[in-house]
Amino acid sequence: MTGPILHLSAQVKARSEATDSTWTLPFSKSIWARTLLLEALSKDSIQPEVLSPDVPHDIRALQEALLAYQQGATDINVGESGTAMRFMTAYLAVNASRPLILSGQGRQHQRPIAPLVTALTELGAHITYLHEEGYPPLQITPVERIGGLAHLDASSSSQYLSALLLLCPRMEAGYTIDTRGRSIASYPYALMTLAQLSTYGYRWEEAPSGYFTYLGPSEVAAPPLLHEVDWSAASYAYALLSLIPIGSTITMQGLCLPSYQGDAAHLVRLFNALGIETQMTEGGVILTHRSQPDSSHIPFTAHMNECPDLVPAVVVALVGQSKPFTLTGVAHLRIKESDRLQALADELSKLEVRLTLDSDSLSWDGKTPLRPSHPIPILSPHGDHRIAMALSLLALRLPSLRMEHPEVVAKSFPNFWKEIAPYITQICD
Incomplete structure (x- = not known):
C-alpha cells in the first residue's frame, strides 16, 4: 500500500443539528x-x-x-x-x-x-x-x-x-x-x-x-451553449445532505434546470424519493433535507441505465439511511475507471454491508447494517474518483473511516475535500 491515508470523521455539528452551506462545483x-x-x-x-x-x-x-x-x-x-x-x-x-x-x-x-x-x-x-x-x-x-x-x-x-x-x-x-x-x-x-x-x-x-x-x-447557429457546473458532482451534495439532520440545506450556484446534462433530471427525481427537495433559484439550486424516506422494508428501486455516474452516490445514501434497494441497468459500470459494482461490494463489505451483484443489478436487503469495524479498515477507491467521493460520506454514519489515495477525486472534482470539510474532519498521514 502506498500513498497518503485520509482519516475521516463527522463534525459534531453535522451529526446533531441542521446546517446550511454553499458548495462550489466544477464546470461540467x-x-x-x-x-x-x-x-x-x-x-x-x-x-x-x-x-x-x-x-x-x-x-x-x-x-x-x-x-x-x-x-x-x-x-x-x-x-x-x-x-x-x-x-x-x-x-x-x-x-x-x-x-x-x-x-x-x-x-x-x-x-x-x-x-x-x-x-x-x-x-x-x-x-x-x-x-x-x-x-x-x-x-x-x-x-x-x-x-x-x-x-x-x-x-x-x-x-x-x-x-x-x-x-x-x-x-x-x-x-x-x-x-x-x-x-x-x-x-x-x-x-x-x-x-x-x-x-x-x-x-x-x-x-x-x-x-x-x-x-x-446550418447557416444560423443556435445561441452558444453556456458553461454549466457539473450535475454529476452535485450528486455527492445530495447524498451528503441525506445523511445529516432534517432541515439542513446546501446551495449550489451554476446548476441549470432543465439542463443539457442527462444526470440533472434523474438526480432530482431519485433524491426527491430520499427526502431531498430541489428548489431552483435565479443562479442555481438550493437543496433541503425535508424528510426521511419511507421506513418500510419495501426496497427502493430504480433503473440506472441512463445515469450510471449517480450509482455510487445513490448506493451510499441508501446504505446510510438503512434503506434496502435494487438498482437495475448497471452492467456497464463494470468498465468505468474501476469495476464500480465490485468496488462498492468489496469496500462496503469491510463495513459489514453485503451487496448482491447480478449481471445487470445491484441490491441490498438491509439485513447487514452498516457497522464500525475494529481495527478501522482502510477503504480503497480502486483508482476511481466516484468511489472515493461516495464512500467518504459514510464518515457521517461511522465513528471514523480511513481511505487511501484521496487524491483520485481530482479526476472530476479537485475541490471535493474542501467542500465536505464543514461536515467531515480530515486528517492525512
Whole structure:
C-alpha cells in the first residue's frame, strides 16, 4: 500500500443539528470536453491555455492530448481519462497527418475501445491494436478520406456515439451512424452531444430511433451553449445532505434546470424519493433535507441505465439511511475507471454491508447494517474518483473511516475535500 491515508470523521455539528452551506462545483466536464473537441475539429487547432489547479484531470488530459498532436507528437498518452481516450481515437482517425500511437495509463488499457474502433474502421479509418485485441494502445495511420455509414454498438457506453457525432465538422451531409438493435447506454449524454452540436450549427436527425443522419451545417447557429457546473458532482451534495439532520440545506450556484446534462433530471427525481427537495433559484439550486424516506422494508428501486455516474452516490445514501434497494441497468459500470459494482461490494463489505451483484443489478436487503469495524479498515477507491467521493460520506454514519489515495477525486472534482470539510474532519498521514 502506498500513498497518503485520509482519516475521516463527522463534525459534531453535522451529526446533531441542521446546517446550511454553499458548495462550489466544477464546470461540467462533459460539456467542456465536447467543446474542446469541437473547437479542435472546426478550427483545426486549439489555443494553449493555462488551466487552474481546480480543473478536472479529464479536461486537462484531453487538452494536453490535443495540444500534443498539434505540436507534432507521434506518441500521445491520455493518462487515465476514458473520455480523452474515446474522443482522441475519433479525432485522430479523421485528423492524423502522420502515424500515431494513442495510449493511456492505469486501467486505461483494460477498458474496451472495440465498438468505436470497429465503427471508425467501417468509415475508412486505419486503426491497429498494439497489444490486446479490442483495447488500447492503438496505432492510427493517416487516410485520405473518411465517411459514409457506421454501425455502432453503444450498449456499453454512449461516449462511443458522442465521439462519432462530434466528427461531423469533418464529414459531408449524409454521414450516418446506425445504433439500432442494441440499446444506447447513458442515452441522455448522446442527446447532450446533439444539443451542443446544434449550438454550433451542425444539424443531425434521428429517425427511426437509433439511426442518426448528419444533415449538414446550418447557416444560423443556435445561441452558444453556456458553461454549466457539473450535475454529476452535485450528486455527492445530495447524498451528503441525506445523511445529516432534517432541515439542513446546501446551495449550489451554476446548476441549470432543465439542463443539457442527462444526470440533472434523474438526480432530482431519485433524491426527491430520499427526502431531498430541489428548489431552483435565479443562479442555481438550493437543496433541503425535508424528510426521511419511507421506513418500510419495501426496497427502493430504480433503473440506472441512463445515469450510471449517480450509482455510487445513490448506493451510499441508501446504505446510510438503512434503506434496502435494487438498482437495475448497471452492467456497464463494470468498465468505468474501476469495476464500480465490485468496488462498492468489496469496500462496503469491510463495513459489514453485503451487496448482491447480478449481471445487470445491484441490491441490498438491509439485513447487514452498516457497522464500525475494529481495527478501522482502510477503504480503497480502486483508482476511481466516484468511489472515493461516495464512500467518504459514510464518515457521517461511522465513528471514523480511513481511505487511501484521496487524491483520485481530482479526476472530476479537485475541490471535493474542501467542500465536505464543514461536515467531515480530515486528517492525512
